[in-house]
Amino acid sequence: MPAASIAVVGGGPAGLFAAETAARAGASVTVFDASRSVARKLLVAGYGGLNLTHGEPIGKFISRYRGPDLPSWFGEMIGEFAPDALRQWAADLGIETFEQRTGRVYPRVMKAAPLVRAWLRRLHELGVTIEVRHRLTDIAPGPTLTFHDGPALRFDAAILALGGASWPRTGSDASWISLLQKHGIRITPFQPANCGWEVDWPEDLVSEIEGRPLKNLAATAGGRTVRGELMLTRYGLEGGAIYQLGPELRALAAPVLSVDFKPETSLDVLVRKMESVPRDFLEAASVRWKLPPQTCALLRLLGPSGSALDLARTVKSYPIPLLGPRPIAEAISSAGGVAWTELDENLRLHKLPGIHLAGEMIDWEAPTGGYLIQACFATGRRAAIGAAGSDRRAGPSTPCC
Structure with a gap:
């Protein structure tokens, strides 16, 4: 045969x-x-x-x-x-x-x-x-x-x-x-899978954040949370954290990524570290919470916080509305x-x-x-x-x- x-x-x-x-x-x-x-x-x-x-x-x-x-x-x-x-x-x-x-x-x-x-x-x-x-x-x-x-x-x-x-x-x-x-x-x-997602960043923010990483974070979408990193780009976000959440994001009619910038630190601990700070919470948090400049730039987008607790909640659950995935060719x-x-x-x-x-x-x-x-x-x-x-x-x- x-x-x-x-x-x-x-x-x-x-x-x-x-x-x-x-x-x-x-x-x-x-x-x-x-x-x-x-x-x-x-x-x-x-x-x-x-x-x-x-x-x-x-x-x-x-x-x-x-x-x-x-x-x-x-x-x-x-x-x-x-x-x-x-x-x-x-x-x-x-x-x-x-x-x-x-x-x-x-x-x-x-x-x-x-x-x-x-x-x-x-x-x-x-x-x-x-x-x-x-x-x-x-x-x-x-x-x-x-x-x-x-x-x-x-x-x-x-x-x-x-x-x-x-x-x-x-x-x-x-x-x-x-x-x-x-x-x-x-x-x-x-x-598209394992791809970047587009964000409508304000034009004046791009020069502050483009090409900068967000490290050691937790990202959540559709009820699923993953650990990893994100890369801030002119058009939006790249990186392992958002790649892992592709199926959840595609299933959402209005996709939003929720980012915990300090996943290793509880809300209560963040608030305690801000004791005695009467104002300028973000400036103090950048030092006491060890926030990099690109994270602070994102936090400023939401305006001034009324209290340290409000800022801590935002740091633990920062919403990023997404326009959609990048083209499949990329x-x-x-x-x-x-x-x-x-x-x-x-x-x-x-x-x-x-x-x-x-x-x-x-x-x-x-x-x-x-x-x-x-x-x-x-x-x-x-x-x-x-x-x-x-x-x-x-x-x-x-x-x-």
């Missing part, structure tokens, strides 16, 4: 790991990518330091993933290729990793390029063929794939790992949506994609047997910190195992009628 012929469409981490997994299972694998080279988004993301995964306990790690109708077996899928396995995979490529104090895991060399070069060498050794400048233009049962200016090709199985809708300049432009929708596949509209990742109800546990489409999905095409999201790449690897692995186990054996890819 000839080796199963498997097409992988998309040369990001999900697609490349699917290709590696399928090739190790004995399949004949061809990777197709519309760009002039593969792993472009990975290289851009890793230019200043590639955050591969996170070192927190697996139970907490899995809890970071969210999305409508996220299946009960999603956590099991992540656990099958957990953070330790990803670090070992990198080590086998000759890429040593380390865990920061924050739990984030990076290659020792910090850059993505050495890892990508070693990975491509491994794929070559496994017999994986990579075809660039191949844009997918049609999908049909079979599975049959058509690329721009080429014949329809039939495979035993296909894995689509075409990405979400963020960073379209790297190839994740969601142009595949219409190809699946015509087969009746339900797709949740894409929205977002680190996207929320939305193919609904989980369209897939089985092998990430195979019910309506297109033989075609599996992987990566950010599917409707899940996670915060920054290594969770995004980890899930791309895990979904790529699960899709490849399902595709390589296909009972259909037509031999190498052939032009379809």
